[in-house]
Amino acid sequence: MGQYDIDYTLYLVTDSTPEILGNRDFFQVVEAAVKGGVSCVQLRDKKSDTGRLIEIGKRLHQICQRHRVPLLINDRVDVALAVDCEGVHIGQDDMDLALARKLLGPDKVIGVSVSSVDQALEAIDGGADYLGIGTVYATQTKTNTKNIIGPEGVRDILQELESLPKVYTVCIGGINESNVLDVISKSSSPSEHVDGVAVVSAIMAAPDPQAAAQRFITLLGHPSARP
Ligand code: TZP
Ligand code: MG
Numbered sequence: 001m002g003q004y005d006i007d008y009t010l011y012l013v014t015d016s017t018p019e020i021l022g023n024r025d026f027f028q029v030v031e032a033a034v035k036g037g038v039s040c041v042q043l044r045d046k047k048s049d050t051g052r053l054i055e056i057g058k059r060l061h062q063i064c065q066r067h068r069v070p071l072l073i074n075d076r077v078d079v080a081l082a083v084d085c086e087g088v089h090i091g092q093d094d095m096d097l098a099l100a101r102k103l104l105g106p107d108k109v110i111g112v113s114v115s116s117v118d119q120a121l122e123a124i125d126g127g128a129d130y131l132g133i134g135t136v137y138a139t140q141t142k143t144n145t146k147n148i149i150g151p152e153g154v155r156d157i158l159q160e161l162e163s164l165p166k167v168y169t170v171c172i173g174g175i176n177e178s179n180v181l182d183v184i185s186k187s188s189s190p191s192e193h194v195d196g197v198a199v200v201s202a203i204m205a206a207p208d209p210q211a212a213a214q215r216f217i218t219l220l221g222h223p224s225a226r227p
Contacts, residue, residue: 004070004086004087004107004109006039006040006070006086006109006129006130006168007039007040007196008039008040008130008168008169008170008195008196009039009195009196009197009217009220010037010038010039010040010196010197010199010213010216010217010220011038011039011040011041011042011170011172011196011197011198011199012030012033012034012038012040012041012042012198012199012200012203012204012213013042013044013074013172013198013199013200014026014030014041014042014043014044014045014060014200014204015044015141015200015201015204015205016045016047017047019140019205020141020200020201020204020205021204021205026056027059027060027063029204029209030060030063030204030209031063031067032208032209032210032213033203033204033209033210033212033213034063034064034067034069034213035067035210035213036203036209036210036211036212036213036214036216036217037213037214037216037217038069038203038213039069039196040069040070040072040196041060041064041069041070041071041072042071042072042073042074042089042198043056043057043060043071043072043073043074044074044075044089044200045074046075050076050078050079053073053076053079054079054082054083057071057073057079057080057082057083057085058083061083061084061085064085070085070086070087070109071083071085071086072085072086072087072088072089072109072111073085073087073088073089074088074089075088075089075090075091075094076088077090077095077100077103077104080104080108081103081104086108086109087104087108087109087110087111087129088100088104088108088109088110088111089110089111089112089113089132090110090111090112090113091112091113092112092113092114092115092119097110097112097123097126097127097128098126098127101126101127109129109130110127110128110129111128111129111130111131111132111170112126112128112130112131112132113131113132113134113172114131114132114133114157115133115134115135115146115147115149115153116147116149116153116157117156117157117160120133120157120160120161121160124161124164124167128167129167129168130167130168130169130170130195131157131167131168131169131170132170132171132172132198133149133153133154133157133158133169133170133171133172133194134147134149134154134171134172134173134198135147135148135149135172135173135174136148136149136150136151136153136154136171136172136173136174136175136183136187137150137173137174137175137179137183138173138174139173139174139200139201140201141200141201142173145173148173150186151171151182151183151186151187152186154171154183154186154187154194155186155187155188155189157169158187158188158189158192158193158194159189159190159192161192162189162191162192168195168196169192169194169195169196170194170195170196170197170198171183171187171194171197171198172197172198172199175197175198175199175202176199176201176202177202177212177215177216177219180197180216180219180220181219183197184197184220197216197220199216202216203216
């Protein structure tokens, strides 16, 4: 489906709330994280109005393009179209996947949040490019999450996917430098691993986001810092 071959290894989901950002500049924080090795960025902003979101998205897309990293937009297919970035990430309560695909066309990347085998199979059937599997651990960043599935829940989903054509997988929720290797090993089914980890606060709220991203990349065993 989506034409972009995305590296999901270290997937940064942004947050511009004061609790996470303090008084730092949002774009500088994200750019630092990208310099540290973040391989994919999702703009997640539940507060800004549509016009502002498009403005932020366009500016963020320029930064991402400079570092050859794809940008996806959380929730908003209309904003992704306006920004003309690489795709969207939709949850179970967002726009229907079939409609999102119809609006975005075959080339854009669509990721879908799933927390059960049934949701995963439905998303694959609907042509999702990747699955955001979680919530792995309870997190302050998203307190309204209904389903804390643990690494074991991720593994159960991966196991079901083994016999199906390849779909990319990323796990999310409460992942930090201390638990990331544990999450990955416990999430693995015998022959299938997640393709990446999605992180908000462990990078966005870190005092030095570039160094934090670099340490993640080292832990994940992936080539570090980008030009
Ligand atoms: N979806 C499930 S958990 C979550 C989202 C967007 C937030 C994850 O944030 P953090 O800070 O990495 O735990
Ligand atoms: Mg959503």
